[in-house]
Amino acid sequence: MTRGKFITLEGGEGVGKSTQAAMLSDALRARGLDVLLTREPGGTPGAEAIRALLLDSDLEIGARTEALLFAAARADHVQHAIAPALERGAWVVCDRFVDSSRAYQGGGDDLFDDAIMALHNIGSWGMMPDVTFLLTAESEEVARRLTERDGENADRIGGRSAEYHAGVADRFRTLAASDPERFICISADGSPQDVHDRIARAMAPLTGEGG
Numbered sequence: 001m002t003r004g005k006f007i008t009l010e011g012g013e014g015v016g017k018s019t020q021a022a023m024l025s026d027a028l029r030a031r032g033l034d035v036l037l038t039r040e041p042g043g044t045p046g047a048e049a050i051r052a053l054l055l056d057s058d059l060e061i062g063a064r065t066e067a068l069l070f071a072a073a074r075a076d077h078v079q080h081a082i083a084p085a086l087e088r089g090a091w092v093v094c095d096r097f098v099d100s101s102r103a104y105q106g107g108g109d110d111l112f113d114d115a116i117m118a119l120h121n122i123g124s125w126g127m128m129p130d131v132t133f134l135l136t137a138e139s140e141e142v143a144r145r146l147t148e149r150d151g152e153n154a155d156r157i158g159g160r161s162a163e164y165h166a167g168v169a170d171r172f173r174t175l176a177a178s179d180p181e182r183f184i185c186i187s188a189d190g191s192p193q194d195v196h197d198r199i200a201r202a203m204a205p206l207t208g209e210g211g
């Protein structure tokens with residue numbers, strides 16, 4: 001059995017990752033592929049329990065605890081969902097993965113990228129995606145989408161300062177520039193279908209489609 005492909009969608013809050021992960025999964029299924037659509041933190045009962053903890057606005061934890069909890073959720077997700085799916089030949093479409101930890105937790109005040117990757121090596125065998133789509137959009141447009149979706153109800157991490165989220169966006173850009181073989185940067189401006197069409201075009205070499 002040929003191992004499936006592991007595709008991740010990354011980017012800041014509200015840029016459209018979940019919308020695009022669902023559209024991409026549908027398109028791959030329409031091509032007859034077995035697809036696991038999943039997300040982080042989450043994707044297994046254990047990781048979803050850790051997600052509830054991590055996103056609870058009342059939780060007070062330090063940066064190291066937070067990084068460890070994300071790595072622990074990922075370890076469970078990789079071991080019990082992602083790796084078995086890939087081994088049976090399924091394609092995995094994952095809404096966020098380790099690059100989110102590198103961008104959000106690897107900010108440098110207390111932890112750097114090498115520490116995040118060390119946790120990933122311990123927890124998840126250092127597993128990396130075959131392709132990562134980094135979605136980017138104008139901040140005003142993203143703010144409009146988030147207000148429409150969440151109102152004032154941001155979660156513990158989404159509700160952090162604009163300065164924190166600007167740092168996250170910078171780190172995503174740096175990660176993409178440092179690994180151009182894996183990252184594909186996609187403009188998330190325009191309608192969901194416009195964005196999906198850009199992703200589908202970029203996927204063509206992987207799916208064997210022309211054009």
Ligand SMILES: Nc1ncnc2c1ncn2[C@@H]1O[C@H](COP(=O)(O)OP(=O)(O)OP(=O)(O)O)[C@@H](O)[C@H]1O
Nearest residue numbers: 012013014015016017018019020145149190191192
């Ligand atoms: N291209 C688009 N144009 C307009 N609205 C969009 C577009 N894509 C997604 N949306 C809407 O914007 C909101 C955020 O989209 P979505 O939940 O897919 O983003 P996300 O990146 O997964 O967010 P988060 O990081 O918070 O999980 C949703 O209400 C969604 O319906």
Ligand SMILES: Cc1cn([C@H]2C[C@H](O)[C@@H](COP(=O)(O)O)O2)c(=O)[nH]c1=O
Nearest residue numbers: 040041070096097100101104105157158
């Ligand atoms: C995987 C991962 C996620 N985060 C943050 C990013 C978001 O603020 C939340 C997840 O919420 P979403 O609506 O499902 O995108 O968690 C993080 O800080 N580090 C990570 O590794």
